[in-house]
Amino acid sequence: MATRGNGRPRRPSITDVARRAGVSVGTVSNVLNRPDQVTPATRERVQAAIEELNFVRNASARQLRAGTIRTVGAIVLDIANPFFTEVARGIEDRLAPDEYTLMLSSSDQDPEREARYLRLYEEHGVQGVLVTPSQGSLETILALRDRGIGVVLLDATTEVEDVSSVGVDDVRGAALAVEHLLDLGHERIAFINGPDSIRQCVDRRAGVVAALVAAGRDPGAVLTEVTVASLNADAGEKAMHELLAIDASRRPTATFCVNDFTALGALRALRWADVRVPDAMAVVGYDDVAIAPMLTVPLTSVHQPTHTLGWTAADLLLREAGADGPAEHQRVLFQPELVVRTSTAG
Amino acid sequence: MATRGNGRPRRPSITDVARRAGVSVGTVSNVLNRPDQVTPATRERVQAAIEELNFVRNASARQLRAGTIRTVGAIVLDIANPFFTEVARGIEDRLAPDEYTLMLSSSDQDPEREARYLRLYEEHGVQGVLVTPSQGSLETILALRDRGIGVVLLDATTEVEDVSSVGVDDVRGAALAVEHLLDLGHERIAFINGPDSIRQCVDRRAGVVAALVAAGRDPGAVLTEVTVASLNADAGEKAMHELLAIDASRRPTATFCVNDFTALGALRALRWADVRVPDAMAVVGYDDVAIAPMLTVPLTSVHQPTHTLGWTAADLLLREAGADGPAEHQRVLFQPELVVRTSTAG
DNA sequence: TTTCGTCCTTGAAACGATTCATGGCCACTC
DNA sequence: GAGTGGCCATGAATCGTTTCAAGGACGAAA
Incomplete structure (x- = not known):
């Protein structure tokens, strides 16, 4: 079996599947992404090969070619605070049906930590980030937005131009x-x-x-x-x-x-x-x-409305990502209840 | 400026940096990964180009070539439960110094949701996963391990062969x-x-x-x-x-x-x-x-010891990933205190 | 002057998926 | 029988990075 030098077997690739099923790589890709464009007989042969080999798509290769990735990053001030876990839950609930995933982390109010995670998310090519800005970190965030990455401020009520935000009054x-x-x-x-x-x-x-x-x-x-x-x-x-x-x-x-x-x-x-x-x-x-x-x-x-807060933040982000032209930024302010x-x- | 068809400017690549600095892509890569192998003068020229262009590495391409990614996935039963947020904090604290990152999600005790996240993590090529198994999901998890992905069970006391786990007595x-x-x-x-x-x-x-x-x-x-x-x-x-x-x-x-x-x-x-x-x-x-x-x-x-629990789970995982041969699996059981x-x- | 050796730099191959122009095949029509 | 069009399958090009064999420049030693 093919190995990768460290003794572990190499993950099967789309090429392995194609060889096994006796088709071209293009066809395998079609089975995965446009199954209706493939003859049922061929499709089944490919499916069988996929299962026999335990083939799992390589997200990196996919993203590299496609240029996009269905992932959103979120940075909250403190993950141990129930306020933020409920917000996170709201974000997840908005993302799940669209098959987006969430990368979640906690800045602990440390601007340096926040900057590290922002860079990491950017390297990973996330579609956007949801951030509760810690003090003085706004500049980093705006630079990110200027580089074309969606940004929604979480739990922010400050008036900043040209950034979407959600908050509670x-x-x-x-x-x-x-x-x-x-x-x-x-x-x-x-x-x-x-x-x-x-x-x-x-x-x-x-x-x-x-x-x-x-x-x-x-x-x-x-x-x-x-x-x-x-x-x-x-x-x-x-x-x-x-x-x-x-x-x-x-x-x-x-x-x-x-x-x-x-x-x-x-x-x-x-x-x-x-x-x-x-x-x-x-x-x-x-x-x-x-x-x-x-x-x-x-x-x-x-x-x-913590859950709604997170849900809405994610919703704004997905909308911005969906829009083609320069996004229109929105500021949503929720009303609390006694x-x-x-x-x-x- | 180069665009990608959707009107947004394309992210600068290592090639753009190389052109701007008047060097080859190999040299830029060296500046990024082995700076001491590059003459100071060249290095500075490349650094300058990087800053002028706001170059940010593309993690996908990087991972695709390097085959590895410094990321760990974790799936907890309920992210709103303080027990698990403290565990998550422990995980993060172990990962951060090694520059690993955490992808965190909540299965809500739903085996299907859990399976979805496991597959997602696998596609993304994580080095390993930390899971609090929900009922009957052990099989999926074991299959994952057989495909060469590190697995540590979180908050599990059940005796399962050949899987590392951490739990509290x-x-x-x-x-x-x-x-x-x-x-x-x-x-x-x-x-x-x-x-x-x-x-x-x-x-x-x-x-x-x-x-x-x-x-x-x-x-x-x-x-x-x-x-x-x-x-x-x-x-x-x-x-x-x-x-x-x-x-x-x-x-x-x-x-x-x-x-x-x-x-x-x-x-x-x-x-x-x-x-x-x-x-x-x-x-x-x-x-x-x-x-x-x-x-x-x-x-x-x-x-x-929630924090320690998470820390140790992450530690076991990193050790397994570091080991070359087939990993030795450990079961750690912590003692609670009144x-x-x-x-x-x- | 020639010959090494050292130290940098180069540039092409490779990673694994997606895309798309190309062409084969077949059925149908005139 | 030739022409047309629809349907599938093909495979090379491509994304951005890392890696590594190969080459170039330069100084020191003979």
Whole structure:
């Protein structure tokens, strides 16, 4: 048997199949790609040869000649974050029926890592990439697009010219949360927020303020903002302790947390301090992670259409790839929804 | 500029670079792959041409000629499950320094989907695949291996000849949980388990029974098993309600749940019934998901070395690929650890 | 000056599939 | 029987890279 020098048998090629079936390579290719243009008898002979040899097409050779490849690359900020896995699922669901495949990777917010994966995808000749840009990586991405590779920004709300993007309206999401608390009659509201280096935090603060102003309140009087360095449970717990130190007469009666993990910590602090939720303190989170409804006090949270987000991003990309002329770029902004649970309306 | 018929400019090839730099294609290839064999002056000229043209290697042509590709495919059961995302992270971390890349996908326990991805990976010429086999898919996987593609089974404990695999000892993990409860003095223990169609459930029951027997207890007397259809919070909550219906004098004083989501539901039921944890009922989960320590009652749980699992699987694969002769197959079984938190030892 | 030897560079062959102009074969029509 | 057209099969050219035998240039040694 033919070998490749390393002792392993060589994969059968289209030539081997042709020889075995007693036809030309062109005919084998026709069986694979245009079976109706081949006489049934010939077709069956070729099929038999394919099965006997366990022939598997070589995607590289195929792509080299055809110039195209049905693959899309995606780079998310953090693959361990449920938000992004749900987005990835949405992307896959859009690609599968078109027989596209997904190459998925995680940049971990590292622009260098992101650049490495972008180059890799480009070398592989993907039709396009879906990227959640990390800070300062936009230039690399735009250069990629200029070289003719489809680009859709994922979870981006920044206004960039000539790039398609999908995102969720964080300003509106935060506003929804605050409107809900105002509706419930809360007049002193706390906001546990993260640093300004994270876009989401900036946008959500804007939403909080906008909602208060729209309701005729003075943000300075109603709002107590606590800033935490990282968006995890421990930070949320610490922040809530600060709030609980405030004299009961001036203490906020509701807290909006910039994400669910922070809210989880806040709830824990409340539990330990024996403050009843939602009677003595209402809590709203953001992201509506899978466990939000499973908590001992199910958490009211702002839900984002993650699956749709991914689906739409992939859809935009495929459309761009399908278009012949220079693509028209679209920016899609989804609206979040508030899911009311026990932590605010017990 | 050269075009490809669809109006888009053609990507510059190594030939374009060679022409621009006034050298042969062989020299350009040398600059890319063996830079030290090229005179500095020539090298710089070529580098300049590469940058001016924005040349990017064509991975397909490269692979076609070289016959190999530094890519590994992985198929997990459910990409939305934190267990698998952490495993994926481990895989990536092992591959990155060797400049391998990962193609990741999710079979959703569908053998057909799994087969489709396997074939795709094979067409792309991956060096190997990491698979969590879904039911009855082993044959496809073995055929793949026979065709010379590296295979490592992920999270598999079944004994299959001639295939490498990595897994975590579920029997031992469950035993750890029960030993812990016995140490705390519990003499009536509940076990909320899933269906026998899931291997983990079978293994974990075996561990529960083994631990009781080893401690000289009669499982029939100590154990109350409740079976749920799916491993989520609602099922866990319902199961705990069943347990709470038992007369207090005979009711178990501790519950071991087959995974953390079930435990979450159980905790919720306890909270609503105002049963104090851990005093009136201790609870142990399994998986140690990220939110286990964030709960209002931090959850005691069995921790699995997910990252290491993925890392090791990838490591085995790379070793097999590196070996020249027929690979020696290894089966690695990791040991889980119990993480004690408030829900058992408040 | 000649002869080596070293060090770079060259250019054609090869990888495996797809494409397409070419031509063979056959049936049918006039 | 010649002409026409439809249907299939053919096989060489092609994609962009890597590889490697062969050749060229140049300096050092005799």
